[in-house]
Amino acid sequence: MELTGLLAYLISFAIMAGIYAVFALGLNIHWGYTGLFNIGIAGFFCVGAYTSAMITTPQPTGVYAHYVHQLFGWHLPFVFGLMGAALMCGLLAFFIGLPTLKLGEDYLAIATLGIAESLRLIFNNEQWLANGPRGLMGLPQPLAHLIDARHYNYIYLVIVLAVMALIYFLIERSIRSPWGRVLRAIREDEVSASMSGKDVFAFKMQALIFGAMVMGVGGALYAHYSRSISPSVFTPLYGTFIIWVMLMAGGSGNNKGAVLGAFVMWGIWIGTQFLTDFLPYTVKSRAPYIRFLVIWILLEFILLYRPEGLLGEEKRVSKLIE
Amino acid sequence: MDILEVKNLVKRFGGLKAVNGCSLGVKAGTITGLIGPNGAGKTTLFNLITGHLKPDGGQVLFQGRDITGLPPHEIFHNKIYRTFQITREFSHMTVLENLMLMPEDQVGERVWNTWFRFNAIYVQEKAIKEKALEVLEFVGLRRLANEYAGELSGGQKKLLELARSMMADPDMVLLDEPGAGINPSLMQKLMAHIRQLCEEKNITFLLIEHDMNLVMNLCNPVIVLSEGKKLTEGTPEEVKTDKRVLEAYLGGQYR
Amino acid sequence: MVELIFYGIVLGSIISLGAIGLTLVYGIIRFANFAHGDFMTVGAYITLFLISIVMPWLGIPDTTFGPLSFGLRTLLAFPLAIGAVGGVAILLDRILYQKLRRSDSNLVIMAMASLGAAFILRMIVLILWGADSLFYRPGLLRPAVELPLNVKVRPDQILIMAVVCILIVSLHLFLKNSKIGKAMRATADNMELALVSGINTERVILWTWGIAGALAGAAGILYAIDVQVHPYMGWNFLIPIFAATILGSIGNVYGALIGGLVIGVVQQVSTAFLLPTYKLPVAFLMMILILFIRPKGIFGSK
Numbered sequence: 001m002e003l004t005g006l007l008a009y010l011i012s013f014a015i016m017a018g019i020y021a022v023f024a025l026g027l028n029i030h031w032g033y034t035g036l037f038n039i040g041i042a043g044f045f046c047v048g049a050y051t052s053a054m055i056t057t058p059q060p061t062g063v064y065a066h067y068v069h070q071l072f073g074w075h076l077p078f079v080f081g082l083m084g085a086a087l088m089c090g091l092l093a094f095f096i097g098l099p100t101l102k103l104g105e106d107y108l109a110i111a112t113l114g115i116a117e118s119l120r121l122i123f124n125n126e127q128w129l130a131n132g133p134r135g136l137m138g139l140p141q142p143l144a145h146l147i148d149a150r151h152y153n154y155i156y157l158v159i160v161l162a163v164m165a166l167i168y169f170l171i172e173r174s175i176r177s178p179w180g181r182v183l184r185a186i187r188e189d190e191v192s193a194s195m196s197g198k199d200v201f202a203f204k205m206q207a208l209i210f211g212a213m214v215m216g217v218g219g220a221l222y223a224h225y226s227r228s229i230s231p232s233v234f235t236p237l238y239g240t241f242i243i244w245v246m247l248m249a250g251g252s253g254n255n256k257g258a259v260l261g262a263f264v265m266w267g268i269w270i271g272t273q274f275l276t277d278f279l280p281y282t283v284k285s286r287a288p289y290i291r292f293l294v295i296w297i298l299l300e301f302i303l304l305y306r307p308e309g310l311l312g313e314e315k316r317v318s319k320l321i322e
Numbered sequence: 323m324d325i326l327e328v329k330n331l332v333k334r335f336g337g338l339k340a341v342n343g344c345s346l347g348v349k350a351g352t353i354t355g356l357i358g359p360n361g362a363g364k365t366t367l368f369n370l371i372t373g374h375l376k377p378d379g380g381q382v383l384f385q386g387r388d389i390t391g392l393p394p395h396e397i398f399h400n401k402i403y404r405t406f407q408i409t410r411e412f413s414h415m416t417v418l419e420n421l422m423l424m425p426e427d428q429v430g431e432r433v434w435n436t437w438f439r440f441n442a443i444y445v446q447e448k449a450i451k452e453k454a455l456e457v458l459e460f461v462g463l464r465r466l467a468n469e470y471a472g473e474l475s476g477g478q479k480k481l482l483e484l485a486r487s488m489m490a491d492p493d494m495v496l497l498d499e500p501g502a503g504i505n506p507s508l509m510q511k512l513m514a515h516i517r518q519l520c521e522e523k524n525i526t527f528l529l530i531e532h533d534m535n536l537v538m539n540l541c542n543p544v545i546v547l548s549e550g551k552k553l554t555e556g557t558p559e560e561v562k563t564d565k566r567v568l569e570a571y572l573g574g575q576y577r
Numbered sequence: 578m579v580e581l582i583f584y585g586i587v588l589g590s591i592i593s594l595g596a597i598g599l600t601l602v603y604g605i606i607r608f609a610n611f612a613h614g615d616f617m618t619v620g621a622y623i624t625l626f627l628i629s630i631v632m633p634w635l636g637i638p639d640t641t642f643g644p645l646s647f648g649l650r651t652l653l654a655f656p657l658a659i660g661a662v663g664g665v666a667i668l669l670d671r672i673l674y675q676k677l678r679r680s681d682s683n684l685v686i687m688a689m690a691s692l693g694a695a696f697i698l699r700m701i702v703l704i705l706w707g708a709d710s711l712f713y714r715p716g717l718l719r720p721a722v723e724l725p726l727n728v729k730v731r732p733d734q735i736l737i738m739a740v741v742c743i744l745i746v747s748l749h750l751f752l753k754n755s756k757i758g759k760a761m762r763a764t765a766d767n768m769e770l771a772l773v774s775g776i777n778t779e780r781v782i783l784w785t786w787g788i789a790g791a792l793a794g795a796a797g798i799l800y801a802i803d804v805q806v807h808p809y810m811g812w813n814f815l816i817p818i819f820a821a822t823i824l825g826s827i828g829n830v831y832g833a834l835i836g837g838l839v840i841g842v843v844q845q846v847s848t849a850f851l852l853p854t855y856k857l858p859v860a861f862l863m864m865i866l867i868l869f870i871r872p873k874g875i876f877g878s879k
């Protein structure tokens with residue numbers, strides 16, 4: 001009994017860490033390889049989750065229609081949810097990139113941050129869009145009929161890890177190809193890259209869209225795991241910055257580092273929860289802030305003393321031909 | 323025939339006219355020197371030709387085509403390559419990767435090809451790597467192929483720039499002070515390479531240089547720029563003895 | 578409508594104070610300081626600390642001045658608190674940004690570090706005070722006076738604008754006349770040139786942080802007097818501050834002033850048509866529009 005409880009706990013830990021690993025992989029395309037400063041991951045997280053939710057749930061009927069509003073409900077299988085989430089996020093990234101990618105890095109940062117904050121407010125206030133602050137509930141889970149609901153997480157863990165592995169493979173392929181070489185050149189010196197005949201704007205746009213699509217898939221994976229989503233989930237702390245800490249800790253410019261960072265930091269995050277359980281009752285309500293404070297101080301230490309993270313970038317990245 | 327033609331080019335920075343109605347031509351197959359006192363507008367002229375800056379007036383023609391104001395990557399596609407006064411290598415990439423980046427329109431530069439046309443990429447990468455290693459052999463950087471470009475010495479970085487230009491198969495190369503800050507023996511090597519490339523591959527060079535020794539040995543003709551305009555042009559001897567040139571340099575390093 | 582525009586100017590003058598500091602840091606130290614909003618929060622909370630804990634302990638009476646909602650305590654706390662925020666900004670530079678500068682870090686890494694600093698400051702505020710809204714004078718009625726054109730104004734708001742005017746005029750005089758002010762302008766124009774002409778850039782950077790921090794602190798306190806104290810107040814100002822900075826051209830102090838006023842008025846007027854919570858998206862939309870139409874801002878060259 002003890003053991004199965006622990007196992008169930010580990011499974012749910014691994015699912016969340018795996019989902020965060022997907023986000024970290026997406027961010028690695030942006031920041032690690034291209035130097036795009038996206039600090040609004042929560043925006044893509046949010047759009048991915050809501051898109052998949054609306055694609056896979058039916059439009060509410062009967063009594064429910066009075067209480068639950070959503071823009072559309074297509075009741076399609078999970079896979080379409082994932083693809084729709086990726087497409088919507090890609091589209092959003094395109095429109096964010098259009099005015100900002102020709103300007104300095106800071107502009108993209110402030111634009112992504114602005115989109116993320118604005119989207120959260122819009123989803124919170126517009127009832128017709130996705131049911132306002134109460135959000136959407138009862139999202140379907142793929143292959144749920146195969147197994148008893150109590151053990152469903154085993155299946156979902158396999159799905160998450162499979163999606164993560166596929167994304168990992170796709171990114172590795174393109175990063176180690178000439179495409180990735182151009183991205184890294186842009187990261188190193190944009191002017192020199194354009195003088196070497198590379199259309200910097202086009203490549204940055206591709207990287208921005210690709211990374212955003214990966215984040216969209218992450219959002220969809222989260223939505224169908226938690227089965228209910230509301231705007232309060234997609235805050236800067238949980239939706240954006242914890243992912244940044246994961247990537248910086250694991251090693252930006254290294255996909256293995258991104259995955260490792262996600263698991264390690266999620267472990268630390270969950271671990272500190274156990275520690276704060278020992279705090280006296282009066283300060284307990286503020287325990288999450290203490291945990292976040294620790295994580296942020298950790299980030300500053302990484303930036304100052306180990307900017308390459310646990311696993312730095314490999315020396316030779318373009319190595320299709322070894 | 324003039325491979326590069328600059329007509330009445332103007333560039334203002336605020337009130338300062340850095341390039342002030344400059345007109346000049348560069349003959350195909352030559353190594354043309356571009357000299358002039360500090361602040362004459364030589365680097366700015368390079369920036370205008372290669373699309374790094376947009377001119378406020380005038381025209382740039384390359385092989386008869388109007389390339390005025392095109393973005394840098396399109397200028398590159400017209401087969402012009404340029405180097406910078408302060409070298410701009412991709413420091414966290416290896417020397418080899420710095421070179422392999424250069425060839426244009428690689429199959430693997432399209433992201434979907436990296437998933438669906440793996441074999442084509444593989445074959446092309448092999449060829450590019452081969453060529454890159456040859457070029458490195460030529461400039462004598464072969465043994466540093468797998469070092470970070472940022473870790474090379476100043477002179478080696480200049481050689482790397484030259485190597486990169488060779489990977490690009492250009493018709494014309496603009497070099498901004500290739501000899502600045504490198505030791506004499508490396509300088510000899512560099513000069514030999516430039517001459518060899520010009521003769522064997524028929525690449526036209528336009529190079530800015532302060533080292534008069536290098537200019538006088540390597541370049542013919544020499545164009546003198548002063549206050550954003552062409553002052554005169556001629557063989558090294560003619561330029562050396564021109565009174566106006568001496569005046570322009572008065573107080574400069576060359577008397 | 579006139580009333581909304583007036584409120585917009587009040588809000589805008591607070592945004593301006595933030596934007597001026599941000600634009601100074603941007604122009605002189607050359608990176609986007611994402612902790613700027615949280616400097617505002619810190620200023621507001623330090624004042625709260627002084628007013629509610631230190632001053633009662635010192636026995637300073639809790640008076641109010643005439644029709645204003647505050648008195649001696651706030652008056653004394655204001656300069657102390659803005660000085661303290663300036664100190665916090667300088668401290669952050671010494672323990673964080675200076676090291677990154679010396680190790681030649683990418684400017685984006687510095688911006689990242691400032692984001693981290695923003696969260697650290699905010700988490701400290703949350704740990705000490707919790708997540709609720711607080712007021713300097715809870716439960717105090719704030720009667721409004723009626724001006725012509727049916728404009729109802731609280732005396733506090735007029736005072737806020739007066740304080741902003743005083744701060745901006747003093748900053749103007751400082752930049753124009755003092756030695757360090759001139760050095761700051763020179764550095765903003767051209768860092769390399771300033772270095773070779775013997776300006777001590779580290780000293781300039783120190784002063785820039787001090788001034789930027791103090792202005793942000795002042796903005797936070799004024800907002801707290803006008804509305805409330807809240808841990809996320811500064812963070813919510815970040816987008817408007819950036820919008821104002823970009824609108825006024827990065828590095829341009831007077832541009833930031835005008836940019837702030839424009840953003841404030843547009844935000845406030847938008848509440849006539851939209852939910853008040855949409856003030857932030859409105860500022861964001863303004864910024865995107867600017868980026869499309871005139872990415873270098875109104876005072877930018879081209």
Ligand SMILES: Nc1ncnc2c1ncn2[C@@H]1O[C@H](COP(=O)(O)OP(=O)(O)O)[C@@H](O)[C@H]1O
Binds near residue numbers: 360365366367
């Ligand atoms: N980006 C720029 N902004 C403002 N002034 C510039 C810029 N680039 C060059 N200048 C000015 O233009 C003039 C010509 O500079 P440059 O072309 O670098 O000269 P050279 O390479 O011949 O030494 C100089 O006075 C220089 O200060």
Ligand SMILES: [Mg+2]
Binds near residue numbers: 365407
């Ligand atoms: Mg020069």
